[in-house]
Structures are given as C-alpha cells and as structure tokens.
Amino acid sequence: MTNHSNNPTIGGKTSMKTIREAINDALREEMRRDPTVIILGEEVSGGAGCDGEDDAYGGVFGVTKGLMPEFGRERVIDTPISEAAIIGAAAGAANNGLRPVAELMFFDFIGVSFDQIFNQAAKFRYMFGGKSKTPMVIRGTVGGGWRAGAQHSSMLHSIVTHVAGLKVVMPANAYDAKGLMVQAIRDDDPVIFLEHKVMYDIACEVPDEQYSIPFGEASFPRQGNDVTIVAISNMVTHAITVADILAEEGIGCDVIDPRTVSPLDHEAILESVEVTGRLVIIDEGNPRCGLATDIAGIVAEHGFYSLKAPILTVTAPHTPVPFAPELEDAYLPNAEKLMVAVREVLAAGRSGA
Amino acid sequence: MPYSTEFLLSAYRTMKTIREFEERCVKEFEGGNIPGFTHVSNGQEAIAVAACIDLSDKDIIGSTHRGHGHCIAKGCDVGGMMKEIMGRATGLCKGKGGSMHIADIDKGMLGANAIVGGGPPLVNGAALAAKTLGTKNVALSFNGDGSANQGTVFEAMNLAVVLKLPHVFVYENNGYAEGTAANYGVGSNSLTDRNAGFGMPAECVDGLDFFATYEVLKTATERARNGGGPTAIEAMCVRFDGHFIGDPQLYRGKDEIKNARKNQDCLKIFRERVIAEGWLKAAAMNAIDKEVMVEIETAVVDALAAPHPDPATDLMSDVYCSY
Ligand SMILES: Cc1ncc(C[n+]2csc(CCOP(=O)(O)OP(=O)(O)O)c2C)c(N)n1
Numbered sequence: 137m138t139n140h141s142n143n144p145t146i147g148g149k150t151s152m153k154t155i156r157e158a159i160n161d162a163l164r165e166e167m168r169r170d171p172t173v174i175i176l177g178e179e180v181s182g183g184a185g186c187d188g189e190d191d192a193y194g195g196v197f198g199v200t201k202g203l204m205p206e207f208g209r210e211r212v213i214d215t216p217i218s219e220a221a222i223i224g225a226a227a228g229a230a231n232n233g234l235r236p237v238a239e240l241m242f243f244d245f246i247g248v249s250f251d252q253i254f255n256q257a258a259k260f261r262y263m264f265g266g267k268s269k270t271p272m273v274i275r276g277t278v279g280g281g282w283r284a285g286a287q288h289s290s291m292l293h294s295i296v297t298h299v300a301g302l303k304v305v306m307p308a309n310a311y312d313a314k315g316l317m318v319q320a321i322r323d324d325d326p327v328i329f330l331e332h333k334v335m336y337d338i339a340c341e342v343p344d345e346q347y348s349i350p351f352g353e354a355s356f357p358r359q360g361n362d363v364t365i366v367a368i369s370n371m372v373t374h375a376i377t378v379a380d381i382l383a384e385e386g387i388g389c390d391v392i393d394p395r396t397v398s399p400l401d402h403e404a405i406l407e408s409v410e411v412t413g414r415l416v417i418i419d420e421g422n423p424r425c426g427l428a429t430d431i432a433g434i435v436a437e438h439g440f441y442s443l444k445a446p447i448l449t450v451t452a453p454h455t456p457v458p459f460a461p462e463l464e465d466a467y468l469p470n471a472e473k474l475m476v477a478v479r480e481v482l483a484a485g486r487s488g489a
Numbered sequence: 490m491p492y493s494t495e496f497l498l499s500a501y502r503t504m505k506t507i508r509e510f511e512e513r514c515v516k517e518f519e520g521g522n523i524p525g526f527t528h529v530s531n532g533q534e535a536i537a538v539a540a541c542i543d544l545s546d547k548d549i550i551g552s553t554h555r556g557h558g559h560c561i562a563k564g565c566d567v568g569g570m571m572k573e574i575m576g577r578a579t580g581l582c583k584g585k586g587g588s589m590h591i592a593d594i595d596k597g598m599l600g601a602n603a604i605v606g607g608g609p610p611l612v613n614g615a616a617l618a619a620k621t622l623g624t625k626n627v628a629l630s631f632n633g634d635g636s637a638n639q640g641t642v643f644e645a646m647n648l649a650v651v652l653k654l655p656h657v658f659v660y661e662n663n664g665y666a667e668g669t670a671a672n673y674g675v676g677s678n679s680l681t682d683r684n685a686g687f688g689m690p691a692e693c694v695d696g697l698d699f700f701a702t703y704e705v706l707k708t709a710t711e712r713a714r715n716g717g718g719p720t721a722i723e724a725m726c727v728r729f730d731g732h733f734i735g736d737p738q739l740y741r742g743k744d745e746i747k748n749a750r751k752n753q754d755c756l757k758i759f760r761e762r763v764i765a766e767g768w769l770k771a772a773a774m775n776a777i778d779k780e781v782m783v784e785i786e787t788a789v790v791d792a793l794a795a796p797h798p799d800p801a802t803d804l805m806s807d808v809y810c811s812y
Pocket residue numbers: 178217219241245248553554555603604605606632633634635636637663665666667732
C-alpha cells in the first residue's frame with residue numbers, strides 16, 4: 137500500500153482544539169498572512185447596525201467569532217440575506233484579486249445561489265480557456281441530527297461533487313479541518329468546504345503552526361486487512377466505532393476517509409480493496425446518484441477482480457430529512473446500520489483470495 | 490362603533506391565542522419538549538391577525554420561519570400545531586415538518602418556510618391560480634425586513650406587478666434579521682419607498698396598532714380582490730424574544746426588550762384602545778384570557794400525550810403521490 141499522508145506529525149507545539157476552533161485558527165492565520173483574504177456572509181460577525189454588542193454571533197455556529205474585532209468590518213463582512221449576491225460577489229472578487237471565504241449559514245441555501253456557483257464560479261476557467269482563476273471558498277454547514285427539518289439538514293455534497301470545476305472538502309476532525317481550510321484558501325479554484333453541524337465540538341490535538349493538507353489524499357483513521365470501509369464527514373465517527381468493535385473480535389477494518397470528495401483519492405480506495413476484497417461505503421447523502429454509488433461504481437469498474445463480495449452501501453433513504461426525532465434517527469446512517477452491512481459483507485461471497 | 494363586537498372579540502381572542510401559544514412554546518422548548526429550531530412571534534400578533542381576519546379558507550397565505558402566529562390567525566388548529574412542533578404523528582404535518590414547516594392547505598395556509606424568501610414566489614403562484622381561475626380569492630405573503638433583501642422576493646414583486654396578481658406583500662419590520670439591524674440590511678432609507686419603486690402601492694403602518702394595520706390591509710386586500718393588483722405593506726413591530734428560542738441576543742440594546750414588553754405591546758395597546766373607546770369591556774377580554782389559557786394548556790397536554798411517528802411506516806411515505 138502506498139504511504140498516503142496520514143496526519144503527518146508537524147514539529148512544534150500542539151493543542152487540543154475543536155473543529156470549530158481549528159477552522160477559526162485557519163481563517164485567522166490566513167487573514168493575518170494574506171491581506172486579500174476576506175470573509176463574507178450572514179451574521180459572520182453579527183450585530184451590524186445594532187445597539188448591542190458587535191460580533192454578537194461570529195457566525196451562528198461561532199466559527200468566525202473574534203475575526204471581525206481583529207480584522208474589521210471591511211474584511212469580515214456581514215451581508216443582507218441575499219445568497220445569490222453573496223456567492224456572486226465572492227466569485228467576482230476572486231477573479232479580481234481577493235481570496236474570499238463566503239459562508240452559506242446552512243448549505244441548504246445553495247438553492248438560492250446555485251447559478252452563481254455552478255454556472256458561474258465553477259465554469260469560468262474552462263470557458264475562458266484557462267485564463268482565469270477563481271480562488272474562493274464557500275463554507276457551509278451540512279447534515280442532520282439537529283432536528284432542524286427538511287430545509288436545514290440536507291447533505292448536498294453529491295450535488296456539488298457532480299459539478300466539474302468545483303473542489304469539495306469534508307473534514308472529519310479538527311486536524312484535517314485546519315489543514316484543509318488552509319489549503320482551500322490558498323487553492324486557486326473554487327472550493328466548497330462542508331462542515332457537519334454535529335461535529336463542531338469534537339476535539340483532537342492540532343498543531344499550533346499553520347500547515348496545509350493537500351486535496352485528493354485520503355487518511356486512514358483505522359487500518360486492517362479484512363474489510364474496507366469508506367466514510368466521510370460525520371460518517372467517519374461511525375466507521376471508527378465499528379472498526380474498534382470488530383478489532384476486538386480480531387477483524388481488521390481498513391477505514392478510509394477521503395477528506396476531499398473532489399478530487400477523490402481513487403487509488404487509496406482501490407489499493408485497500410485489493411487487499412481486503414470487501415467494501416462498505418457509508419454516506420449520509422441520499423442514495424441515488426450519490427457519493428456511495430459513485431465510489432461503488434469506481435471500484436466495480438476498476439477493482440472488480442479484487443472483490444470477494446458485493447459492495448454494500450449504507451446511506452440515508454430516498455426521502456427529505458424528517459423533523460421528528462424518531463424519524464430523523466431512522467433516516468440517518470449510524471454505527472448499528474454500518475455494523476450490519478459490514479458483517480454481511482464479511483459473511484458473503486467467496487472466501488480466500 | 491366602527492367595528493362589530495364580534496369582530497373585536499375575535500381579533501382579541503386570536504391575538505391572545507398567539508401570545509399564549511408562543512410564550513408556552515418558549516416554556517416547552519426550555520423544558521426539552523420541543524426539538525429543533527423554533528422561532529416565536531410574540532410581540533407581532535397584531536399584524537398576523539389584521540392580515541388574516543377577513544380572509545376565507547380559500548384565500549392563501551404563505552409564511553416564514555416565524556410562522557406560528559400566521560397559522561393561528563389563518564385558522565390552523567392549535568392542538569395540531571403544538572403536536573407538529575413537538576414532532577408527533579398526529580401533528581398537522583404528521584411530525585415530518587416541525588415548527589418551520591407547518592402547513593394546512595385546507596385552511597389556505599401554504600406553509601411556513603425555512604428558506605428566507607422562499608414564500609413570495611409561491612404565493613404569486615397562488616395568486617396566479619386565483620386570477621386565472623377567476624375565483625376572486627387573494628393571496629398574501631408574510632415577509633420580514635431581512636427577507637425583503639432576497640432576490641426571490643424582488644423577482645416575485647416585479648412579477649406580481651407585471652401580471653397584476655392579487656398578492657398582498659406584508660413586510661413585518663421588527664428591526665432585525667437575526668442579529669443584523671434592518672437599517673443596515675435594507676440599503677434603502679425606506680423599505681416602503683423601495684417597495685413603491687416596484688410599481689405597486691406601498692404603505693408603512695404602525696404594526697403595533699391593530700386598527701391602523703387592519704385598515705391598510707383591508708384596502709390592499711380589496712384592491713387585490715377587485716383586480717387592482719398587488720400592494721406592499723410594511724408594518725413596524727417588535728420581536729419580544731430572540732431570533733430563535735435560546736438566542737442570547739447580545740446584539741440588542743440594554744433594556745430594549747424590557748421596554749418593548751412594557752411600552753410596545755400590541756395586545757396592551759389593543760386593550761387600552763377598545764376600553765377607552767368603550768367598544769369592549771375588560772371583563773369580556775378577561776374571560777377570553779381564561780379560555781385561551783385553557784385551550785393552550787389542553788393543546789400542550791394533548792401534544793405531550795400524542796403518539797410519536799413510527800419509522801417503519803412513516804419515514805418512507807409521502808415522498809411522492811405515486812411510486
Ligand atoms: C435562504 C436563507 N438564508 C438565510 C437563512 C437564515 N435565516 C433564517 S431567519 C433569518 C432572518 C430573517 O429575518 P427577517 O426576514 O427580518 O425575519 P424575522 O426573523 O425578523 O422574523 C435568517 C438570516 C434562511 N433560513 N434561509
């Protein structure tokens with residue numbers, strides 16, 4: 137197996153940081169380093185024009201807290217509720233010397249701004265014969281678990297992954313979140329950076345210094361030879377849970393977190409399946425034309441002869457996200473559902489190589 | 490007396506019902522009985538009631554994330570609403586929608602909407618249907634000072650003018666879009682002037698004054714019903730609670746909410762007016778207060794006892810009409 141970068145240790149001090157803090161650190165340090173980096177979105181600071189405290193929210197999830205006091209309202213821009221204008225301004229500014237980080241408070245709001253993303257920002261470089269660069273980041277919160285209902289809980293990564301010209305990043309821990317955000321800001325292409333709203337408080341050791349993680353390189357939160365589990369974003373949590381339980385039974389799970397879904401580290405997945413012959417993909421997105429079927433397709437096409445059992449996928453069902461807790465819990469993929477699939481794939485098919 | 494006793498009692502009862510419903514939602518949310526994001530509209534009751542009191546079930550309204558008051562004013566069952574907000578199977582939307590998606594098509598309530606600016610284009614559609622079918626029904630969209638800045642709303646206003654649709658755009662200007670001041674987010678000095686710029690009659694009214702609000706909306710609704718096209722009404726009001734329940738509201742001035750509850754309470758203003766004019770007796774309204782308390786208490790007790798949805802049957806249903 138080639139040695140893909142798996143959280144290489146970086147010299148110097150580390151601190152326990154949540155994903156929220158890690159992204160905040162990345163933004164702050166990049167803004168200090170590069171005066172062309174700006175932030176814009178709704179409530180990214182909060183309190184604009186109000187009598188009370190400034191920086192009242194720092195983003196509704198607190199991710200950009202403290203940045204406006206340091207960099208001022210010229211660089212941390214609270215906008216009216218106008219997502220098409222926000223994304224368009226970011227794309228246009230990116231073509232004209234800035235490196236904007238635009239926020240969609242909930243990524244579901246991509247709906248009101250999608251033309252500026254997929255017809256405009258994503259296609260400029262190609263349509264203009266490679267003559268333009270659009271170094272922008274769109275941050276958005278994704279995913280269910282908050283009982284936030286059908287219009288605030290979607291997992292729409294597959295929609296943006298489908299669009300050529302966009303890069304799509306989905307960190308699953310604070311270390312990756314920081315390094316990937318730094319890369320997203322420095323990258324010359326439009327990058328969609330998707331933050332799962334149930335993960336913000338999850339912490340790990342994060343280097344204090346600034347570092348970047350290249351796109352298209354998976355990480356391996358657990359390694360093993362019996363079955364490959366591909367998981368992204370919050371699903372990595374479930375994959376690790378399952379891998380740790382099975383490890384006690386002597387079953388080795390190779391957990392692959394692609395970290396970026398566009399570009400996607402095909403090689404890491406194919407090389408792992410070459411060893412294990414068994415693959416389960418867990419994805420919070422809807423099942424049709426989704427990340428899980430995409431990866432299954434890639435492995436079916438390029439790794440067919442390595443497979444000892446049919447590929448299984450664990451995804452949300454083909455429904456919007458329901459509100460009631462019982463329904464939302466049933467909707468979301470989890471460790472139990474993944475365990476069932478992993479055991480099934482372990483029991484199925486041909487044994488031996 | 491310019492208003493019938495029946496009208497006045499009905500207006501008071503509905504406003505009071507909204508107030509109690511919302512304050513109870515805050516309590517139940519804090520007690521852990523309401524999941525998710527919940528936005529309450531206490532303080533803004535007069536506008537919802539003034540806008541809906543003359544509408545029939547065939548007239549359509551489209552609401553926002555802050556939709557409980559609009560629902561109640563349009564005649565949605567408070568028991569069914571409370572069950573929905575608590576995510577119960579017998580809620581108005583079977584627990585699938587929640588606070589931000591309450592809808593009751595039979596009552597002409599097209600739905601709350603968690604996408605800011607999502608409603609007005611749809612309400613244009615309801616107005617277009619009414620116009621095309623010649624039903625004489627009208628459609629009314631609720632908007633905020635924040636949603637006023639959404640491109641979808643601009644487009645909807647222009648289309649309504651172009652097609653002369655029976656659509657009344659109501660802008661509840663409570664001064665805030667989350668933690669952003671209306672006077673920051675609305676670039677124009679006056680939202681009403683901007684609305685007029687779309688080519689429709691536009692007026693600004695004191696939304697704390699039920700009667701003033703009712704009169705301008707009545708004119709607007711009649712204009713729409715008689716083929717006169719859209720109108721935009723901006724109603725100035727106050728939000729008594731946070732943007733969502735649990736909002737620390739750091740952006741609000743010191744004592745702002747306390748003062749508003751004391752001096753800018755549309756229910757108190759209504760009571761004082763009708764008593765001063767000799768239109769209603771305090772005792773009649775006190776009696777309504779008691780009945781409303783019982784109604785809301787019953788709604789909560791019933792909702793807490795209501796069945797939860799069953800994932801086995803309810804998760805996959807209702808995605809399509811046919812499969
Ligand atoms: C398209 C979209 N953008 C942003 C949001 C987040 N959001 C919900 S309500 C709100 C503020 C709305 O302000 P306003 O229209 O004044 O209504 P109010 O909350 O004051 O009733 C925002 C920004 C959203 N739900 N949908």
